[in-house]
Amino acid sequence: MSDDDAGAVPPGTDVEELRALARSLAREAGALVREGRPARVEVAATKSSAVDPVTAMDRASEELLRTRLAAERPDDAILGEEGDDVPGTSGLTWVLDPIDGTVNYLYGVSSYAVSVAVVAGPPDPERWTALAGCVHSVVDGRTWTAARGGGAERDGRALRVSAPPSLAQSLVGTGFGYAAERRARQAEVLAEVLPRVRDIRRLGAAAIDLCLVAEGALDLYYERGINAWDVAAGGLVAAEAGAWVGGLRGRGPSSTMTVAGAVPVVAELVALLEDAGADGREGVTRS
Numbered sequence: 339m340s341d342d343d344a345g346a347v348p349p350g351t352d353v354e355e356l357r358a359l360a361r362s363l364a365r366e367a368g369a370l371v372r373e374g375r376p377a378r379v380e381v382a383a384t385k386s387s388a389v390d391p392v393t394a395m396d397r398a399s400e401e402l403l404r405t406r407l408a409a410e411r412p413d414d415a416i417l418g419e420e421g422d423d424v425p426g427t428s429g430l431t432w433v434l435d436p437i438d439g440t441v442n443y444l445y446g447v448s449s450y451a452v453s454v455a456v457v458a459g460p461p462d463p464e465r466w467t468a469l470a471g472c473v474h475s476v477v478d479g480r481t482w483t484a485a486r487g488g489g490a491e492r493d494g495r496a497l498r499v500s501a502p503p504s505l506a507q508s509l510v511g512t513g514f515g516y517a518a519e520r521r522a523r524q525a526e527v528l529a530e531v532l533p534r535v536r537d538i539r540r541l542g543a544a545a546i547d548l549c550l551v552a553e554g555a556l557d558l559y560y561e562r563g564i565n566a567w568d569v570a571a572g573g574l575v576a577a578e579a580g581a582w583v584g585g586l587r588g589r590g591p592s593s594t595m596t597v598a599g600a601v602p603v604v605a606e607l608v609a610l611l612e613d614a615g616a617d618g619r620e621g622v623t624r625s
């Protein structure tokens with residue numbers, strides 16, 4: 339499948355079957371993470387910066403997901419946070435975040451999840467077609483799923499985004515990067531946003547934040563710097579619950595910026611972020 343076939347869904351694809359598999363895989367990896375958490379979690383290595391950790395459990399959870407997928411879906415490709423890309427022939431790619439919210443996992447703060455999604459087309463949030471996904475909150479077991487055209491649900495309850503009357507009345511989720519320079523810039527943007535919204539929540543796991551938008555526990559979400567595996571499942575859950583999920587300046591969701599929320603209020607947030615140069619453009623020499 340070439341890049342020109344962006345998002346072409348292979349004939350005979352059963353998105354409900356894929357949703358069921360994503361759910362069982364996320365729960366199985368979630369059980370491993372929950373039952374195997376040592377009293378004191380050690381940092382096994384760091385990645386993009388000294389405060390971007392990976393733990394032995396991030397790797398073990400991803401290994402379990404990859405092993406199960408190799409058995410269940412041998413022709414599909416895999417894009418995972420902690421391992422090498424695996425090519426496929428089916429046109430489908432599984433996008434894995436073995437522990438989203440690793441810093442929370444490290445500190446024992448309860449907001450962390452296993453995120454499993456499957457997409458058609460190039461493994462790029464701006465060009466793929468997300469088909470099914472599951473976000474499983476490890477500590478309390480909340481499980482969000484979605485299937486393309488099949489809606490979003492949490493533990494059997496159908497989800498619908500909230501309809502906040504205005505940006506000023508909106509509860510907004512966001513997050514900050516692992517590089518100090520990036521955080522400095524994000525703090526400047528936050529100073530523009532905070533006086534214009536009800537309040538901010540920094541919960542620490544983008545996949546869960548997007549699912550909270552889907553169920554109306556957050557009205558809006560935005561973040562610069564999140565990866566494909568952070569947004570793959572949560573973005574579909576939010577979209578299937580009625581949220582607009584995109585970027586700035588007409589772009590789709592990407593590491594440059596990901597924004598989610600109910601129309602029309604989300605447009606107010608997008609305009610505010612564009613004016614603030616939150617995507618690193620417009621006279622901003624810093625990152």
Ligand code: LIP
Nearest residue numbers: 438439440513514515542543544
């Ligand atoms: C995390 C995201 C979070 C963001 C963190 C980090 P990880 O993903 O879920 O929204 O603020 O900087 O990117 O690293 O735990 O998979």
